[in-house]
Amino acid sequence: MSDNCYANELVPAIAKVFKIVDETPDIKTFFVSLPDGTKPFTPQPGQLGMVSLLHIGEAMFSVTAQGETHLEFAIKKCGLLTDALHEIKPGQMIGVRGPYGNGFPIERCLGKDLLFIGGGIGLAPVRSLITYCLGQRDDFGTLDIIYGARSIADLCFKEDLFSNWPRHERTKVHVTVDQGDPDCSCHIGFVPAFLEKINPDPQDKMVILCGPPIMIKFCLEVLTKIGYQDEQIITTLEMRMKCGIGKCGRCNIGSKFVCLDGPVFSMADLKNLPGEF
Amino acid sequence: MHILAKANLIEAIERLVKEFKVLVPMQYDGVSRFSVWGSHGMQAFNASNTLLPPKDSLFPRTETLYAYQVANQEITGVTVRDQAEHQIIFGIRPCDMQSIHCLDDVFLTKGYADSYYHSKREKLLTVCIGCTKSEPTCFCESMGINPAGHSGADIQMNDLGSGYRVVAQSQSGQEIVEKWKDLLSQGQEEVVAASCTLKVDMNGVPEMLATLFEHSLWQEVSRKCIGCGTCTYLCPTCHCFDMDIQNQGNQGTRFRCWDSCMFSDYSRMAGGHDPRPSKSERLRNRFLHKLQFFSERYGKSLCVGCGRCLIKCPVHVDITLLIDQVRKEAAHV
Ligand code: SF4
Ligand code: SF4
Ligand code: FES
Numbered sequence: 029m030s031d032n033c034y035a036n037e038l039v040p041a042i043a044k045v046f047k048i049v050d051e052t053p054d055i056k057t058f059f060v061s062l063p064d065g066t067k068p069f070t071p072q073p074g075q076l077g078m079v080s081l082l083h084i085g086e087a088m089f090s091v092t093a094q095g096e097t098h099l100e101f102a103i104k105k106c107g108l109l110t111d112a113l114h115e116i117k118p119g120q121m122i123g124v125r126g127p128y129g130n131g132f133p134i135e136r137c138l139g140k141d142l143l144f145i146g147g148g149i150g151l152a153p154v155r156s157l158i159t160y161c162l163g164q165r166d167d168f169g170t171l172d173i174i175y176g177a178r179s180i181a182d183l184c185f186k187e188d189l190f191s192n193w194p195r196h197e198r199t200k201v202h203v204t205v206d207q208g209d210p211d212c213s214c215h216i217g218f219v220p221a222f223l224e225k226i227n228p229d230p231q232d233k234m235v236i237l238c239g240p241p242i243m244i245k246f247c248l249e250v251l252t253k254i255g256y257q258d259e260q261i262i263t264t265l266e267m268r269m270k271c272g273i274g275k276c277g278r279c280n281i282g283s284k285f286v287c288l289d290g291p292v293f294s295m296a297d298l299k300n301l302p303g304e305f
Numbered sequence: 306m307h308i309l310a311k312a313n314l315i316e317a318i319e320r321l322v323k324e325f326k327v328l329v330p331m332q333y334d335g336v337s338r339f340s341v342w343g344s345h346g347m348q349a350f351n352a353s354n355t356l357l358p359p360k361d362s363l364f365p366r367t368e369t370l371y372a373y374q375v376a377n378q379e380i381t382g383v384t385v386r387d388q389a390e391h392q393i394i395f396g397i398r399p400c401d402m403q404s405i406h407c408l409d410d411v412f413l414t415k416g417y418a419d420s421y422y423h424s425k426r427e428k429l430l431t432v433c434i435g436c437t438k439s440e441p442t443c444f445c446e447s448m449g450i451n452p453a454g455h456s457g458a459d460i461q462m463n464d465l466g467s468g469y470r471v472v473a474q475s476q477s478g479q480e481i482v483e484k485w486k487d488l489l490s491q492g493q494e495e496v497v498a499a500s501c502t503l504k505v506d507m508n509g510v511p512e513m514l515a516t517l518f519e520h521s522l523w524q525e526v527s528r529k530c531i532g533c534g535t536c537t538y539l540c541p542t543c544h545c546f547d548m549d550i551q552n553q554g555n556q557g558t559r560f561r562c563w564d565s566c567m568f569s570d571y572s573r574m575a576g577g578h579d580p581r582p583s584k585s586e587r588l589r590n591r592f593l594h595k596l597q598f599f600s601e602r603y604g605k606s607l608c609v610g611c612g613r614c615l616i617k618c619p620v621h622v623d624i625t626l627l628i629d630q631v632r633k634e635a636a637h638v
Contacts, residue, residue, distance in 0.1 A: 036387070036420040038548070038561075039371045042380050082373045082380055082559070083552050106576045121380040241578070268574045270548045273417035276564075277545035278572065280590070281580075283598035288415060302518055304580040304590070 037273050040080055040123030043068050046098070048118055051184045052177070054105040055149055056114055060124060061098045068099055068124045072131030073156035074264060074292045077101065078272050080123035081116070085109040088128065088269040090153035090291070099124070102152040102184060128272040129291050132157045132236065132262060140234045141169035145247055147176050147219050147239025151184050153264045153291075154238050158188075162196050169198070172228055176204040176219035176243075180212055202226060220246035230254060235261045241305075248295065258295040265291050265305050281305050306492065307471040309462070313488040314350070314469070318342055318395060320484050325393045325430065328362055330355050339394060351464075353440050354398040354611055358541030362392055363408060363425045367562040370421065370548070374556045386558075389424040393481075395432045400445040400611040402433050402455035404541035410603040411544050430477055433458030434469070439499040442612030444625055446501040450609060453498030463496045470496060505628045507596075507606070513635035514597040518589075522634055526627060527588040529620040534565035536614035536622070537591070542607045545571075566591050592627060 034041055047059035058079075062068055071077065071091045079101055080086035087109050093100040105114045116122075134157075142161060146154045161168045173193060177183045183203065194201050204215040204222040215222055220243065235256060237247055244263060251261060267279040267286040279286040282301045298305075309317055321327050328339040333346030338357035340346060349355065374381040397405075412422035436443075436452040445452060454461040459478035462469040471489060473479040482489070537543040547564040550557050564571065567587055573579040581587050599607035608624060615623050 036385060037417050038419070038421070039383065039385050039559075042383060082383070083375045083550065083557050085550065086548070086559075117378070120378045123380075123383075266574065267580070268572050270546070270561075271419075273419070274415050275412055275417070275419050275544070275546075276548070276561075277566065277594075278564075280594070280598065282593075283601035304586065 034125035037125075038271060040078065040082075040086070040125040041068060042121055043124045045116060045120045045122055046118055048116070051102060051186075052182045054114075054182075055102055055184055056105075057092060057100050057102045058113065058122075059098050059100055060122065063121075065097055067094065067097050069127050070094065071099070071127035071156075073134070073160045074129075074131035074153055075127040076129045076272070076287070076291060077124055077126035078128065078269075079103075079113075081109060081112050082123050084112045086123065086270075088272060088287070090156070090264065091127070092152045092155050093159055094156070102149065102155075104149040125272070128287050130289065132292050133294075134160070136262075137161075137234045138167050139169065140232055142171050143228050143233055143235045144171070144173045144175075145219065145223060145235065145237045145239070146174070147243040148178070148182065149184065150239030150243070151175055154236055155185060155188070157236060158193065162193070162199070165196060165198075169232065171196070171199040172202065172226075173200070174202045174204075174219065174223055174226065176206070176222060176239075178206045180205055180208055180214065218246075219243050220250050223247055224250045224253075227254060230256045230260065233260060237261055237263045258299055261295040263293060263295065263298070265293060267291070267305060306494075307482065307489040308465065308468045308492045308494070309471050309485065309489055310468040313485075317485050317488055321393055321395075321481065325391045327393045327395055328359065330396045339396075342395075350396055350434065353436055353438065353443065354401060354613075356539070356613065356617070358404065358539065358611070358613065359394050359397055359401055360404065360408060360541050360544075362394060363405070363422055363429065364412070364544060364546075364563075367560055368421060369558045369560045372556065372558045376555050387421055387424055389428050391428045391430075392425070393430045393432060396434045397431050397458065398436055398611075399433060399450050399452055399455040400443070400448075400609040401541050402431060402458050403445075403448075403450050403609045404611070405431070406457055407542045407599070407603070407605065407607055407609070408544055410605070414603075430460075430481070431458040432460040432462060432478075432481075435461065435463040435496065436499040437464050437497055439501045439503075440612060441502060442615045443499075443501045443610065444503040444505055444612060445610035447503075447505045447507055448606050448608060448610035449507075451498070452501065453496060463498070465494045465496070470494065501610070503612070503625060505625045506632060507628065509635075510628060510631060511597040511600045513631050514593055516638050517631060517634055518593075520634055520638075522630055523585045523589040526622065526630075527583075527585040530567070530584050530588055530622055531620060532567050532569060532584050532587070533619060534567045535617050535619065537565040537567055538563060539613040539617055541611055541613070542595075542609060566594070588622070592624065595624070596628070 274288040327342040330349040331340040331346040337355040
């Protein structure tokens with residue numbers, strides 16, 4: 029294990045996928061270690077890793093979780109590389125390089141109540157921070173996790189949602205699905221409306237918001253209405269990336285590069301940048 | 306001062322070819338560029354800057370990063386390809402010298418040094434020739450560059466008519482000048498430098514641009530753009546690249562190649578979302594990168610006033626006219 033992992037900044041280290049978990053029909057979690065059984069690198073919650081199938085392509089993903097000896101990437105099927113990743117079997121060798129970017133500003137969350145809002149695969153980056161907070165439970169106030177997906181089948185990390193997370197003290201999980209059987213136990217409806225209904229008190233709170241752009245947009249409107257300030261809201265951005273080290277120019281938003289200066293931004297930061305994301 | 310008689314120029318260059326790949330301005334088939342000394346074409350030491358910029362000596366159009374072998378689920382080998390040779394760019398102009406400083410900022414700073422660029426840059430020497438005449442499209446002076454020379458070059462030369470004044474500006478430059486000792490004479494002559502006839506007023510432009518992001522001028526200027534990418538390929542400071550692979554059976558290579566922010570698929574994501582979906586956003590991003598974003602990030606302009614995009618844009622999109630227009634519109638905001 030080391031702080032970073034690559035042969036040079038643009039060349040991945042070779043790692044092995046030793047376990048694959050089906051989360052939903054189109055999301056799988058890949059468990060990755062180096063061939064000697066060690067962890068490729070130790071990311072901060074929210075940091076990124078570049079994952080590749082050498083003969084197919086390379087793309088940036090947030091590291092969903094980590095253990096002593098491995099990293100986990102939850103990956104949604106949505107293009108050439110991710111389609112191919114969904115076909116691989118445990119034992120497959122892949123490329124990894126990282127970590128890239130800035131993680132969540134943990135210092136700014138210390139001692140605060142935290143509200144996590146995630147939609148779909150947007151729970152993947154948020155999960156790394158939730159796990160971190162649960163590990164250092166006394167450093168944080170209440171944890172509220174609001175999560176929504178299209179249907180019950182599309183909910184990621186079900187074991188965490190319904191069993192692991194709610195077991196912790198001062199921790200609540202609120203799940204909603206866009207559509208479901210009338211007899212399903214979850215709330216039915218979109219995340220922004222669900223958020224408005226829960227109406228979480230902005231006092232001493234930080235919000236970590238992550239999901240599809242449209243969900244973010246409407247959640248922001250609700251949060252502002254409830255009285256949240258831009259400085260209280262943190263999000264992570266997705267952007268097309270190639271190099272991950274601020275050279276290829278691909279991921280710029282104004283004078284910032286998502287791969288170096290992000291992917292985590294506060295809403296206050298984003299308001300100072302052009303809206304090109 | 307040291308003077309190299311023009312009659313000795315060839316001999317001076319010949320003395321370097323054993324140790325260096327010497328790149329000189331050459332004209333071939335109507336296109337001027339830096340080519341290896343001795344290649345086919347006409348030397349173009351007297352022309353102003355070459356049509357193709359010298360950036361490919363540090364940042365090749367296509368560059369292999371590594372090779373791999375894949376068999377079944379195994380990866381049986383990854384070989385990093387990073388070779389650099391000793392190169393001299395002989396006859397680089399001040400604007401292009403400045404463009405190398407911009408590329409240095411991109412590839413060597415902000416936490417990561419790009420190994421491929423770094424190894425080439427370490428082995429690069431530059432011999433700058435000051436300009437004695439400017440093209441109607443040159444506006445480097447307005448971008449803060451002195452047409453007479455650039456302090457970042459290892460050797461600065463200036464055309465005096467029958468010879469060149471030669472000044473070593475670095476240790477490696479000094480070593481080259483040593484090799485030329487018997488070719489140099491001493492003298493005192495006045496250096497004449499060109500003055501650009503094309504001028505723009507850059508004063509406050511980055512700040513003005515910051516207020517014009519949503520302005521209709523981007524729609525207007527981009528209307529005629531055909532998204533061909535010529536401006537970015539010819540620009541000495543454009544550095545965006547794509548990375549891709551080439552497979553041959555069980556093996557393949559990963560390479561990077563020049564890309565253009567003017568292409569429609571440049572920032573389109575795997576899910577189909579594109580933060581810059583139309584050419585007005587793309588053209589705005591290019592010009593803001595040149596004139597505002599780069600100075601915010603690195604403290605210098607990413608346009609060096611070389612004029613190449615003015616000359617070759619098929620529909621005459623002109624960065625100097627844009628700057629004029631920005632000044633005009635900003636006065637009305
Ligand atoms: S050269 Fe002209 S037409 Fe081509 S992409 Fe650039 S601005 Fe557009
Ligand atoms: S933007 Fe145009 S004038 Fe400026 S450096 Fe690039 S090619 Fe030259
Ligand atoms: S991914 Fe290359 S600059 Fe960010």
